[in-house]
Amino acid sequence: xxxENVSQPLVSVIIPNYNYADFLGQCLESVFNQSYxxxxxxxxxxxxxxxxxxxxxxxxxxxQLLMQPNLGVNAARNNGIRFCNGDLIALCDSDDYWYxxxxxxxxxxxxxxxxxxxxxTSYHTINMYGEKIDIHQAEYTGDLSHTFILKPxxxxxxxxxGVMFRKVIDGKxxxxxxxxxxxxxxxxxxxxxxxxxxxxxxxxxxxxxxxxPGSRFSRNIETYYLGNKESLKKAMYDPFYNWNSVMKFCFVxxxxxxxxxxxxxxxxxxxSVKHLIKAHNxxxxxxxxx
Numbered sequence: 001x002x003x004e005n006v007s008q009p010l011v012s013v014i015i016p017n018y019n020y021a022d023f024l025g026q027c028l029e030s031v032f033n034q035s036y037x038x039x040x041x042x043x044x045x046x047x048x049x050x051x052x053x054x055x056x057x058x059x060x061x062x063x064q065l066l067m068q069p070n071l072g073v074n075a076a077r078n079n080g081i082r083f084c085n086g087d088l089i090a091l092c093d094s095d096d097y098w099y100x101x102x103x104x105x106x107x108x109x110x111x112x113x114x115x116x117x118x119x120x121t122s123y124h125t126i127n128m129y130g131e132k133i134d135i136h137q138a139e140y141t142g143d144l145s146h147t148f149i150l151k152p153x154x155x156x157x158x159x160x161x162g163v164m165f166r167k168v169i170d171g172k173x174x175x176x177x178x179x180x181x182x183x184x185x186x187x188x189x190x191x192x193x194x195x196x197x198x199x200x201x202x203x204x205x206x207x208x209x210x211x212x213p214g215s216r217f218s219r220n221i222e223t224y225y226l227g228n229k230e231s232l233k234k235a236m237y238d239p240f241y242n243w244n245s246v247m248k249f250c251f252v253x254x255x256x257x258x259x260x261x262x263x264x265x266x267x268x269x270x271x272s273v274k275h276l277i278k279a280h281n282x283x284x285x286x287x288x289x290x
Contacts, residue, residue: 007111008038011103011164012086016076017056017094018046023210024055030097030207032062036104040086042066043094044076052094074176074185077160081167081175089167089174095210096161102206106164109200117197118165118190120157121206128212136209138201148191149241152255153183153228157190157199159209169196177234183227188234195240221262221271228255253279 013031017024031041041063043056047070056065066079081089088110090103106119125134140147140156147156157163165174176189232255235241236248256279263272 008036009088009107010038010040010086011036011088011090011107012040012042012080012084012167013090013092013103014077014080014084015041015043015092015094016046016073016080017043017048017052018070018073018076019048019050019052020094021048021050021052021055023095023097024052025058027092027094027097028056028059028063030099031092032059033100034098034103035101036107039103040064040084042080042084044068044080046070046073046076072178072181074178074180078175078178081173084167087167088164090164091160092207093159093161095212096159096207097210098161098207099205102202103164105202105204105206109202110164110166113198113200115198116200117169118157118163118193119200119202120164121162121202122204123158123162124205124208126208126210128210130208130210132208133211135205138203141199141201144194144199146241148187148194149235149247149251150254152232152235152251153187153224153258155187155190156194157201160186161207161209163190165193169193180230180234181227183224184229184231185227187228188231191231191235221259221266221268224262225259 015027031039043063044066045052045056046068056063066083068076068079077091088107090106092098102121106121109119110116120138122138123136124132125136126132136158144156167174174193176185180188236243236251241247256275260272260275260279263275
C-alpha cells in the first residue's frame with residue numbers, strides 16, 4: 001500500500017513473552033517487516049527460562065527489551081503500556097505474527113474517524129507448524145459497549161494480536177486488570193475500552209493466531225469457565241450497564257448455556273447437564289453458579 005500523503009503517528013508495539021523462543025523470531029521479523037514505518041517496539045519478557053532473551057538480543061537496539069519476574073501476561077502488557085511513548089498501541093503475542101500492511105491499515109482507520117478507540121482485524125488460525133487451519137472474519141463494528149454483555153466471554157474483536165487502541169482515553173491510561181489470570185482477561189480489557197467510543201475493523205486477515213498446546217484457545221473447558229467467570233463477575237459490578245435482576249440472570253444464563261454446549265460437544269454429558277441446571281436457576285446470577 002502507498003504511504004504517500006499518510007501521516008504517521010507513533011505506534012507502540014507491545015509484545016509480552018514467556019518461554020516462546022520457538023516462535024519469537026518469526027513474530028519479531030513480522031513486526032520489523034511492516035510497511036508502516038513509525039514504530040516503537042517493546043518486548044516484555046515475563047521471566048522466561050528458555051532462549052527468548054538471546055533471540056531478542058539478536059535484533060539489537062531495534063527493540064526495547066524489558067525484563068520482569070513471572071508476573072503474568074497482564075502485568076507484562078501493563079509494563080509495556082506504561083513505558084511506551086505512542087498514542088496508539090498495537091498488541092502482538094509472541095507466538096503469533098503479523099502480515100505486512102496490518103499496522104498501516106489500522107492507522108488509516110483511526111485517522112478516518114477521531115471517535116474511534118479501537119481497531120481490530122480478521123485473522124487466520126494456524127497450527128504450531130504454521131499451517132493455516134481456519135479464517136476468522138471481523139464481524140462487529142460501531143458501538144460494542146453492550147454487545148459484550150449480550151455475548152458474555154466471547155472474543156468479539158479476536159485475539160490481542162489483532163488489536164490496536166488509544167493509549168489514553170478520557171484522560172485515563174488503558175490497562176489490563178492484573179488480578180485476572182487466564183481466560184477472560186482479554187474480554188475484560190476490551191469490554192472496558194469499548195465503553196469509550198467506536199470500534200472499527202479491517203475485513204481482510206492481517207495476522208496469524210497460532211493454536212498450540214500452550215495457547216489460550218487450547219485450554220480445557222473448566223479452565224475456560226473459571227477464568228471467564230471472574231471476568232463476568234467483575235462486569236456485573238460495573239455501573240455502566242445499569243444492571244437489574246433480569247439483566248443479570250440473562251447474562252449468566254447465556255454464559256452457562258455456552259459452557260454447557262461446549263461440554264456437550266466434548267461428550268462430557270454430566271458436566272453439560274450441570275451447567276444447563278445452572279443456566280435455568282434464577283438465583284445463580286448472584287454468584288455465577290458457585
